[in-house]
Amino acid sequence: MDEVSPEETPSQKVPPWLFRAILTGAVALGGLYVLGWLIAELKMLIVIVLVSFFLSFALEPAVNRMERLGIRRGVGTGIMFLALLAAVGLFLWAIGTVLADQIGDFADDAPGYINDIEDWLEDTFDIEVDAQGLLDEFQEGGAVANLATRLADNLINLGATVLQVLFQILTIALFTFYLVAEGPKLRRNICSLLPAERQRQVLSIWNLAIDKTGGYIYSRLILAVISFLVHWLVFWLVGAPFPVPMAMWVGLISQFVPVIGTYIAGALPVIIGLLDQPSTGLAMLIAIVVYQQVENYLLQPKVTAHTMEIHVTVAFGSVIVGSLLLGAVGAVLALPAAATIQAFLASYLERHEVVQELEDAEAAQHPEREPLGDRLRQMLDRVFTPK
Known part of the structure; x- marks a missing residue:
């Protein structure tokens, strides 16, 4: 005798929207993954753009004032860039002078420091240290040559890093100049799309x-x-x-x-x-x-x-x-x-008045002080x- 299969109830049917929901979720996850990958790959460009916007926002009030005084916007932007460059250069020169003098003084006084440490160790802990002998052994053992080789490699890497930083600074300067000099025009172009x-x-x-x-x-x-x-x-x-x-x-x-x-x-x-x-x-x-x-x-x-x-x-x-x-x-x-x-x-955001009972309770718990x-x-x- 053949078995009769029960009829399929509505609750056992696959909802028609389930496939679309799964597909939509998969597409959304894929889009988020691609977006995260793009942000990671373009992180440096994003930072450059953000810094450029920050600098343009900082410089624009002064450029606007100069524009109201009759100075063309491009000229005013150039003046602000020169002033900023002069300020940064003066600061770096002043601090560089101090550091150079201090490093030079430390190098001149280093032998005295070594002798003082040697005498202190001998007087305090009765430890005899031949600092000059250690220095001679360091030099004769080839450690100086190895150190010089490592320094040369580091200088090459440092040079590449400096070039990369200079390129980023020039890129930021270019973006910032455009955002300040063409600020009103840029805003009009963006707003025309809205x-x-x-x-x-x-x-x-x-x-x-x-x-x-x-x-x-x-x-x-x-x-x-x-x-x-x-x-x-x-x-x-x-x-x-x-x-x-x-x-x-x-x-x-x-x-x-x-x-x-x-x-x-x-x-x-x-x-x-x-x-x-x-x-x-x-x-x-x-x-x-x-x-x-x-x-x-x-x-x-x-x-x-x-x-x-x-x-x-x-x-x-x-x-x-x-x-x-x-x-x-x-x-x-x-x-x-x-x-x-x-x-x-x-x-x-809309603000609302605080209920009077809450204000009274807060005032009672925390008396006002100057x-x-x-x-x-x-x-x-x-x-x-x-x-």
Whole structure:
């Protein structure tokens, strides 16, 4: 007797949309893979474009002012490029002079350092070290020749790296010049592809980016100039070596290198001061620490309130995210990018009033206190105001 197969119920049928969903998912995954591969392969180009946009946003406010004064946009862009090149060249020359002098002095004093270490080991631990004999054995054993060979190979690699960096700098300069000189034309060409409402949004975001990036550079420059003048005066008073280049180093590095810039800026002058005289290095360290507190609580809030005000937690988090994504370049670009996003959200997100009961409960738990900066100013007024 033949078996009769049960009729196929609707729940056992394959849904007609399942194949399309699988195909769509496979295509989406493939597209994401290709996109990730393209981003990895074009990462350097993406970084160059981002840096070029950042520099163009920073330079455009000054070029716009010159254009309003009757200077052609291309000429104004060239003037700003020459000013930037002169500033970078002056900074590198000043720091290079200091490093060259310090390296030369260290090379001249190296035999004395070796003899002092040899005497200290012998007096303290009764260890006799023939430093000159070790040096002669090092030279006669061929180690010097091997070291010279490795240095030659490293110099070849260094030369290739320098050429690559120069090419990247020239590419960034070319992109930046075009973005600044042809900025209005570029914006018109982009907006011509969009409907009217989208055009207004794009222009609003673009102008926000220019304002925030320009404000970031402007505030950093103001703080860098103040820092340079104060540290120059202090370094000169304590008799520190190279007061002008060291003050330039502190002013620029502390302002334009996020998070760790303060420590890098203070380390070099303190080390050079300690090598000169321990008391000088200690005085420089105290001056740098005191000024940093004054800048954090008094100067920076006043300056950034009119240019680019961003919460310290947001700033720190944005720097971490930027450094994870793009390394050192991302860390530098993170602050103006975060300020632009913050301003965009503040402009387009709707805010609501807080319920009164919540405000009362918050006030009861955390009584309002004067900001630390205001309390410091009041304390200084009491100290320096004549009775």
